[in-house]
Amino acid sequence: MRALIVDDSRAMRMIIRRELRYNDYVDDIVEAEDGQAAIDIMTETPVGIVFSDWNMPTMSGIELLHAVRSAGWTGKFCFITSESSEAIKTQALGAGADFVVTKPFTAASLDRAMAVAFGGVPTSAVIDERAGDKGLTVGSVLEGLLRRPVQAVRSDPPQREVARVVARYVDSSGEEAAVCIAEISFAAAAGAALTLWPPAEAAECARAGYLPEVIAKNFSEVANVLAPIVHSEGRPCKLSQVSELLARERLPDEEALAAGHHRDLEVAVDQYGSGRISLITLR
Numbered sequence: 061m062r063a064l065i066v067d068d069s070r071a072m073r074m075i076i077r078r079e080l081r082y083n084d085y086v087d088d089i090v091e092a093e094d095g096q097a098a099i100d101i102m103t104e105t106p107v108g109i110v111f112s113d114w115n116m117p118t119m120s121g122i123e124l125l126h127a128v129r130s131a132g133w134t135g136k137f138c139f140i141t142s143e144s145s146e147a148i149k150t151q152a153l154g155a156g157a158d159f160v161v162t163k164p165f166t167a168a169s170l171d172r173a174m175a176v177a178f179g180g181v182p183t184s185a186v187i188d189e190r191a192g193d194k195g196l197t198v199g200s201v202l203e204g205l206l207r208r209p210v211q212a213v214r215s216d217p218p219q220r221e222v223a224r225v226v227a228r229y230v231d232s233s234g235e236e237a238a239v240c241i242a243e244i245s246f247a248a249a250a251g252a253a254l255t256l257w258p259p260a261e262a263a264e265c266a267r268a269g270y271l272p273e274v275i276a277k278n279f280s281e282v283a284n285v286l287a288p289i290v291h292s293e294g295r296p297c298k299l300s301q302v303s304e305l306l307a308r309e310r311l312p313d314e315e316a317l318a319a320g321h322h323r324d325l326e327v328a329v330d331q332y333g334s335g336r337i338s339l340i341t342l343r
Contacts, residue, residue: 061108062088066098066124067140068116071255071278075205076111076140079167085109085174095119099127107135109174114141114148122155129156136177140165142284145232145296163285164204196289198325198337205285206253208330215326218243218336223269224305227283229290229297238290238297239317239340240283244269244304246327246335251278253332262332269307276304292321292341319343 063086067073073091080086090105092098096119098110110128112121119127125137139152142163149160159173199212218224223244231237248265252258252275265271271279284299291297311317321341328334 061085062090062106064090064092064098064101064107064110066092066095066110066112066116066121068093068113069277069281070274071281072113072140074255079165079170080111082167083171083174085178095121095124095127098124102128102133109136109138109177111138111140114139114143114152122151125152125155125157136174138173138177142287143298144288162288164201166204198286198289198327198339201285201289202250202282202327202329205282206250206329208253208332210327210329212325212327215324215336217241217322217324217338220308223307225271225279225283226303226305226311227280227286227290227299228301229287230300231291231295231297236300237295237342239320239342240286240290240337241317241340242279242337243335244271245333246329246337247271247279247282248275249329249332249335250282250327251275253329254278254282259332266333266335271304276302286339290339290341292323292339316342 063080065073065076077089080089090101092101094116112124114121121139136158137156139157139160140163141160144162152160158177161169161173197212199210202210218241225242225244225247227240228236229238245266248262248271251271252262255278257275265275280302283302287297287299305311317340320343323339324336326334326336
């Protein structure tokens with residue numbers, strides 16, 4: 061069966077392709093960067109199952125689902141997304157999705173979901189890799205995404221003397237709720253490990269204090285996957301923006317961030333290096 065992976069992140073398309081490599085149901089894989097590109101492919105190429113992100117430019121995942129179901133396509137449709145709210149899952153299933161897998165995910169979670177979809181189990185079933193795990197940590201989430209050991213221990217906050225990357229998150233009302241500040245060394249290590257760039261490239265980025273475009277995009281995916289745990293009280297959050305800071309550069313809202321609840325960690329990615337991060341819940 062041919063599978064179509066639809067995601068605007070090249071890194072995530074690569075990860076999904078990797079996890080499907082040994083899946084018994086899939087023998088061919090094609091890719092699209094958004095919903096419209098997926099429709100263009102599906103008009104020319106038979107597709108048995110679609111794995112789609114939720115948020116994409118041009119045409120979102122839910123718009124793609126509505127379009128293909130309205131056109132009479134009867135294949136299996138799966139969302140692989142960091143959107144984890146019950147409202148999103150209800151909307152997806154109500155529109156005709158067969159299952160929803162939340163990031164981070166594993167080959168095993170995809171196998172279980174597809175077994176459900178092709179085994180006659182009602183399509184109201186939602187396979188959520190996080191559903192049974194209320195003890196998620198930075199280490200466990202990153203290990204699930206990067207497929208390598210990750211160690212996170214308490215530390216001092218990220219150093220101002222080095223370049224940093226700032227990820228901002230909003231809650232369901234659109235208000236900024238949390239921020240992750242990461243030293244460039246961690247951002248480079250995690251971003252490079254995501255798509256198996258050489259560890260030496262991560263080390264060079266850390267020394268230069270700069271992320272090339274590919275690794276910067278990869279780190280945005282890492283920051284996206286941290287969304288479920290970035291808020292200290294477990295409030296659902298969504299990544300809204302990622303930006304880079306030069307060494308010693310100040311944030312415009314530094315006082316507000318200082319007043320938030322901080323969780324400071326040193327995070328080491330096996331073979332790729334380490335760096336400090338601060339998860340800040342805004343008050």
